[in-house]
Amino acid sequence: MIYPKSTMTILGTNKQLVVIGDTDALIAILHEGDLHHQAAVETINKLLKHEAQTVFPLTTITETITTLIRKLKQPELAARVVGQITSGVLAIENTDTDMLNEALKVFDPKGSKQKTIFDAMVVATAKKLNTKVIFSMDRWYSKLGFTLTKDL
Amino acid sequence: MLNTINVTVREILRNYREVFDRVKKTKQPAVVISQREPQVAIISLDDLEKLKILKNKQSTKALLGMVGIIPKGSGLPGDLSKKHNDYTWD
Secondary structure (H helix, E strand, O other): OOOOHHHEOOOOOOOOEEEEEOHHHHHHHHEOOOOOHHHHHHHHHHHHHOOOEEEEEHHHHHHHHHHHHHHOOOHHHHHHHHHHHOOOOOEEEOOOHHHHHHHHHHOOOOOOOOOOHHHHHHHHHHHHOOOOEEEOOOOHHHHOOOEEHHHO | OOOOEEEEHHHHHHHHHHHHHHHHHHOOOEEEEEOOEEEEEEOOHHHHHHHHHHHHHHHHHHHHHHOOOEOOOOOOOOOOOOOHHHHHHO
C-alpha cells in the first residue's frame, strides 16, 4: 500500500508511517472484553505489516491509567497493567507548553464534553511528529483532517 | 557490527570537543567509562534518530504483548474505550 504523502512522517530522513495512539485504542487493546478489542488487534497487525511507528502522547498514557485505576476494581491487576504500560516498551512523546498551545487551537472548552483536552493533545502530538494518522475509533479526528488507522 | 570507542570522564572534561568531533566524524559511539565501568554512550544525532525510529517500531510490536491483559470478566464495562470520558470523569 502506498500512503499519500500527507500520512508520512519526517522523523529523520526515513519516510516512515508514524501513528499516534489515543486512549480509546489503548483501552481496546488491553481489555479483552471491549467492544473494539478485535478491531484494535487487527489494526496492530496491519500496523506491524507496514512497519509503522506507534507513539503515545504522555497525556494519553496518564488518561488511560486514570481510567483503568478508576474502573478496574482489582488493584493487583490494575497495578500489573500500569506496570506494563509504563515499563518503557511503548514510545511515549513528552508534552510541553507549545503542544498545549497547539492543542488549545482545536479544543473548545464550551463544546462537547466528549472532546477533551486529552484528545486535543493527540492532535498536537500528531502535528509535532508531522503525521496525519491516528490510532483511534473517534471520528472527530477525521473531521479535523486526520486519517484513522482503520481507514488506512 | 557496531564498533565503539571508549572515553573516560576525564577525557571529556579535558577535551569534549575532540570527543564530539570523533563521534560525529566516525559515527562510532563513544562509551563513557567511569569508575572502570561503562556508564553511558555518546552517539551521533543520526544514530539517535535511527534509535528513535527503532524504538517507535518496537512500540507497535509491544502493543501485541499487551493484547487482552485485562481479561473478560474483570469488571470493566464493554464500552469503556468508547465512553471512557463518561466513565472516568462522571
